[in-house]
Amino acid sequence: MIKVVITGSNGLLGQSLLGLLLKEKERYKIYGFSRGKNRSGRDDFSYISIDITKEGDLKENLLEIKPDFIINTAAMTQVDDCETNKEACDLLNVTVVRWLVEISKEINAQLVHISTDFIFDGKQGNYKETDKPNPLSYYGLSKLKSEEVLINSKINYTILRTILVYGKVFDMSRNNIVLWVRKMLTEEKEITIVNDQFRAPTYVEDLAMACKISIDKKAEGIYNISSSQLLSVYEIAQEIAEVFQLDKNLIKPISTSTLNQTAPRPEKTGFDLSKTNRDLEFYPKSFKEDLQLFKETLI
Template identity: 75%
Template sequence: MKIAITGSNGLLGQTLVNLLLKESEKYQVIGLSRGKNRSGRDDFEYVNIDVTNEDELKKCLFRIQPDFIVNTAAMTNVDACEDEKENCDLLNVEAVRFLTQISKELKAHLIHISTDFIFDGTQGYYKETDKPNPLSYYGLSKLKSETVLTNSTIDYTILRTILVYGIVHDLGRNNIVLWVRDMLKENKEITIVNDQFRMPTYVEDLAIACKMSIDKRAKGIFNISSNKLLSIYEIARQIADAFDLNKDLIMPISTSTLNQKAARPAKTGFDLSKTNKELGFYPKSFEEDLVRFKETLP
């Protein structure tokens, strides 16, 4: 099977490339991303491309003729999306529109990554069928991208996820686990919100969910995260415990003191029963995932 991965230089992109290439006899992997190949490996085809350039993207994918396209490219800095709405829409919505049209013409299956930020956070433990109500422009852009797919006639999979963390060969952006670990290692005091609740997602699990979606040709929307709702303050304390660091350096604060540009949902988290039943995927707790993650670190 030919798998084209857009955003292959990102955290999920690199992780998925690595996972699929473990079965190179089964999958032919083509990575599409901006700039040089950051994966640290040269045993797959890599294309330096701007996925917001429709003509370039179409030409590239028509040449490749993929069976599946996995779209991991996105603008995910929530506050930056408030300031740069045009850029946010271009990457998070228009590029998805291009990919959807190309998938239709190629009869390819499109797998797309979405977010818990499409919800307003008043409820928590959201099902795939719950009504979205984004609070931020980022959340709105991801909801728009979902609508492009749900209104289409193509085979698609939408994987919604929460607070993704992990490590790859060349990490472009930091994530909560590495940031908390590094700050505490330097004995720096950090302030963490105690009134926002999430179910963090280990990037290896998100990559496995992408692979399962390919293997099962799963269609529709699925929730992917760890299986227990925690405050972000508790998440930070569990990181401290996992790395044997001083959690007394972690100070709880309320969201209202932060003056963040974009509003965040107070309580998200997912109901994972559809993921369990239809994908056959049973995520673990954040605490258990941290043990797995720690083992991968140098």
């Protein structure tokens, strides 16, 4: 049995991962770490209510379980909140990762960690794993610092960089772009969307699958996980309208400068997926294809 601890098991990726790994109960023994009650709607795994920003609690639980893999999906990802509350951002996004690395070393676990396109400045786009990071926001900086903690450690690690994750799970604490656009357009409300930021959104089921492949292959190093096509956020909203057969005319383009956001965003990200294709034998689809699959799960 492969023992796997998922931190942030109540989150979008956490719940998706539970669903995927628990299809093979004879292969994986799963432990979910999250704050408060178990929100996954499942009771066929070991749930531990824990605040992972308390080092003692984190260490005690992990030393007792001695997992083979820790998948760290917990993070502070609200970009503007990270800018205004740097201390909380550093604690969850960097310090906790440092603790996880130390514990992993002690119990000989592999750490799978989720990172972001926001480590880049967005001047180039279509980033390779080897391109030089230059974060514009404190969130991006915190995730880059967490990557450096892993890269400079002596443990086995996997970093999965991803972009604009969307999907739906049993009990959602946060919205995402697809659900929000769909809801607004279904209610026939007009929305404004930036047309000068470019992303390749990631279906959460793809990211969960990449985590599973990382475990099964014991893949090490950095990998890019996103859909295969770069689109403006405005085009993303247009495709959502199209797939869900909603009124595109309700979507109005605006420029980033009119938003007055606290933290700067990279203009153009997107990933080169050739290493992911080659080493993980994983071939992400276009946003539209993923969206169609996602739509089928909602029916």
